[in-house]
Amino acid sequence: MIEVKDLKKEFKKTIKDPGLSGSVKSLFHKKTETVKAVDGLTFDVAEGEILGFIGPNGAGKSTAIKMLTGILTPTSGTLKINGQIPYKNRKQYVKEIGVVFGQRTQLWWDLPLTETYSVLKEIYMIDESKFKDRMEFLNEVLDLQEFIKSPVRTLSLGQRMRADIAASMLHSPKVLFLDEPTIGLDVVVKDNIRKAIAKINKQDKTTIILTTHDLNDIETLCERIVMIDKGKMVYDGSLMKMKNTYGKIREVDVSLFDGNSADKIKLSEAFGLTCEDYDIEKKGTGLVLKFDSSKVNMTDMLNYILKTVGVRDIAVKEADIEEIIRMIYRSEVKLSE
Amino acid sequence: MNRLRKIRRTYGAFTNAGIQDFIAYRANFLGFFLGEILMCFVMYFIWKAVYASSGKTDFMGFSMVDMMVYVFLTNIAGFITGTDSTYSIAEEIKDGSIIMRLIKPVKVDLSFLFFELGNKVMLMTCVFIPVMLGLELYRYFALGYVAFKISRLILFVISISISYLLAFYLNLIFGYLAFFLLNLWGFNILKESIIKFFSGAIIPLAFFPGPVRAVFSRLPFASLTYTPVMIYMEKYTGSELVINMLMQVMWLAIFILISKLIWIWAEKRLAVQGG
Numbered sequence: 001m002i003e004v005k006d007l008k009k010e011f012k013k014t015i016k017d018p019g020l021s022g023s024v025k026s027l028f029h030k031k032t033e034t035v036k037a038v039d040g041l042t043f044d045v046a047e048g049e050i051l052g053f054i055g056p057n058g059a060g061k062s063t064a065i066k067m068l069t070g071i072l073t074p075t076s077g078t079l080k081i082n083g084q085i086p087y088k089n090r091k092q093y094v095k096e097i098g099v100v101f102g103q104r105t106q107l108w109w110d111l112p113l114t115e116t117y118s119v120l121k122e123i124y125m126i127d128e129s130k131f132k133d134r135m136e137f138l139n140e141v142l143d144l145q146e147f148i149k150s151p152v153r154t155l156s157l158g159q160r161m162r163a164d165i166a167a168s169m170l171h172s173p174k175v176l177f178l179d180e181p182t183i184g185l186d187v188v189v190k191d192n193i194r195k196a197i198a199k200i201n202k203q204d205k206t207t208i209i210l211t212t213h214d215l216n217d218i219e220t221l222c223e224r225i226v227m228i229d230k231g232k233m234v235y236d237g238s239l240m241k242m243k244n245t246y247g248k249i250r251e252v253d254v255s256l257f258d259g260n261s262a263d264k265i266k267l268s269e270a271f272g273l274t275c276e277d278y279d280i281e282k283k284g285t286g287l288v289l290k291f292d293s294s295k296v297n298m299t300d301m302l303n304y305i306l307k308t309v310g311v312r313d314i315a316v317k318e319a320d321i322e323e324i325i326r327m328i329y330r331s332e333v334k335l336s337e
Numbered sequence: 338m339n340r341l342r343k344i345r346r347t348y349g350a351f352t353n354a355g356i357q358d359f360i361a362y363r364a365n366f367l368g369f370f371l372g373e374i375l376m377c378f379v380m381y382f383i384w385k386a387v388y389a390s391s392g393k394t395d396f397m398g399f400s401m402v403d404m405m406v407y408v409f410l411t412n413i414a415g416f417i418t419g420t421d422s423t424y425s426i427a428e429e430i431k432d433g434s435i436i437m438r439l440i441k442p443v444k445v446d447l448s449f450l451f452f453e454l455g456n457k458v459m460l461m462t463c464v465f466i467p468v469m470l471g472l473e474l475y476r477y478f479a480l481g482y483v484a485f486k487i488s489r490l491i492l493f494v495i496s497i498s499i500s501y502l503l504a505f506y507l508n509l510i511f512g513y514l515a516f517f518l519l520n521l522w523g524f525n526i527l528k529e530s531i532i533k534f535f536s537g538a539i540i541p542l543a544f545f546p547g548p549v550r551a552v553f554s555r556l557p558f559a560s561l562t563y564t565p566v567m568i569y570m571e572k573y574t575g576s577e578l579v580i581n582m583l584m585q586v587m588w589l590a591i592f593i594l595i596s597k598l599i600w601i602w603a604e605k606r607l608a609v610q611g612g
């Protein structure tokens with residue numbers, strides 16, 4: 001359904017020296033700097049699959065989505081979606097995709113929500129009976145009833161997001177792109193939206209790419225994730241596999257009698273660990289230590305800590321997925337194979 | 338035919354939304370409208386003083402009644418041809434929300450145009466008809482006979498429609514400048530004043546000395562409001578009428594072409610900031 005090969009996007013940024021003289025100078029002599037927002041993405045997505053795009057802020061997720069939706073022309077690389085090349089014939093291509101940018105809206109701000117849907121009905125040439133069925137389905141999944149007659153500007157963020165997702169689904173697109181569909185929402189609303197997305201995917205076999213930095217979105221929705229950082233792909237595979245590979249990371253929370261004594265813990269000396277294998281975080285008299293349990297086993301680690309510093313309390317945890325991802329970002333370990 | 342129907346269906350929806358939008362903002366509009374009418378009366382009294390002090394009843398072929406008609410008609414024409422396209426498109430380019438248009442199977446320029454047409458439909462019914470009625474009643478009582486001609490009204494409507502499209506595309510081109518400049522504000526004010534002056538909205542072009550007038554009336558700005566007003570007032574007849582309307586069409590074609598070229602260029606290089 002989606003084939004992406006070595007996709008790249010560079011932006012030219014003009015840089016200007018500070019102050020007035022800088023402004024004047026930049027009028028005559030423009031200094032530019034190239035930003036590699038997306039730097040070589042390669043992946044395929046099968047029909048009906050939900051792919052999660054994760055990465056920290058500025059990783060290049062939105063830029064990638066903008067290329068996939070035909071808004072931006074790639075600097076290089078190839079891209080084929082639903083048999084078409086997005087940026088080649090935009091008007092034709094967008095007929096069969098749906099897009100939600102969580103930080104923007106496609107709804108008519110001052111008009112009742114229903115007006116947006118009637119405009120979309122005409123734009124996509126949806127006939128009356130199909131439109132009715134579709135509205136019914138979306139209503140059931142996204143619960144639009146209570147606010148469908150209200151002007152969009154009066155909707156809460158959660159309502160607006162539901163309305164936006166419905167708007168992107170009205171014409172039963174084959175592929176759906178959701179850029180941070182749960183941003184800024186509370187836990188209950190997030191959960192509703194996830195359920196709705198899952199239902200839509202199941203009923204229509206819609207192929208979905210969603211970006212997020214909320215891992216719960218990923219855990220409930222995606223079997224497969226692509227992780228990007230600084231425009232580059234750092235992981236492509238199942239969530240399970242990532243957990244297994246990085247599940248070896250263990251966490252020890254220690255409470256010390258003397259916060260300063262934490263400096264005595266020197267894991268590289270004691271066990272020959274490199275900085276990719278562990279992470280220490282100090283909080284007052286507390287200490288959070290994460291390490292790769294395949295390199296050092298837990299008993300040895302605990303013995304070492306108890307021997308080296310004065311411990312008031314100690315707890316052992318399994319690292320959650322968020323930790324795993326943080327580790328991957330930091331170490332930039334290539335996991336994809 | 339089929340294609341035309343498709344276009345009408347797609348963009349008709351935008352026009353519809355434009356009408357709804359106008360209704361949502363009618364209170365704003367009323368204040369603006371009253372201000373403009375007040376301005377007309379101010380202009381009227383200024384010209385009345387000019388006529389009184391000159392002691393003549395006829396000025397470059399404009400009688401006092403003509404002047405009254407001219408002032409109001411020019412204002413109406415300004416209302417009808419007035420367009421927010423510079424502002425609205427520049428805003429969307431700057432804040433990146435233009436991408437919400439790009440993800441729809443529509444042409445960006447037409448989606449703006451047809452939305453605004455919805456506004457104009459309402460404007461025609463709420464402003465044009467009552468003001469024209471008032472103006473014709475005034476003419477009738479001032480002259481003592483009916484000067485109104487249906488053929489002139491029809492020609493006026495055709496001409497002013499071209500004017501509106503012309504204004505729309507001219508402003509669209511200015512709006513596209515947001516691709517290159519970050520702040521259009523000062524620039525826009527300058528543009529407005531230039532258009533007002535050259536289009537004869539402040540002083541009728543007929544009042545300028547011969548060579549200046551000849552140049553001004555060949556510029557696209559004259560096609561905006563001056564041509565339709567002169568047509569309605571029967572100042573343009575015969576070949577002059579035909580030439581001036583052709584000129585409008587020519588400028589329209591030129592502006593559409595320029596705007597398309599800029600768009601094609603810009604769409605490929607579009608860089609949208611933000612999520």
Ligand SMILES: Nc1ncnc2c1ncn2[C@@H]1O[C@H](COP(=O)(O)OP(=O)(O)O)[C@@H](O)[C@H]1O
Nearest residue numbers: 011035037057058059060061062063608609610
């Ligand atoms: N129009 C642009 N011009 C210059 N740089 C840009 C532009 N859009 C995005 N960038 C840069 O590209 C990088 C990726 O941005 P983005 O795709 O928005 O990241 P994400 O959505 O993952 O947070 C960032 O460093 C950002 O500053």
Ligand SMILES: [Mg+2]
Nearest residue numbers: 061062611612
């Ligand atoms: Mg983003």
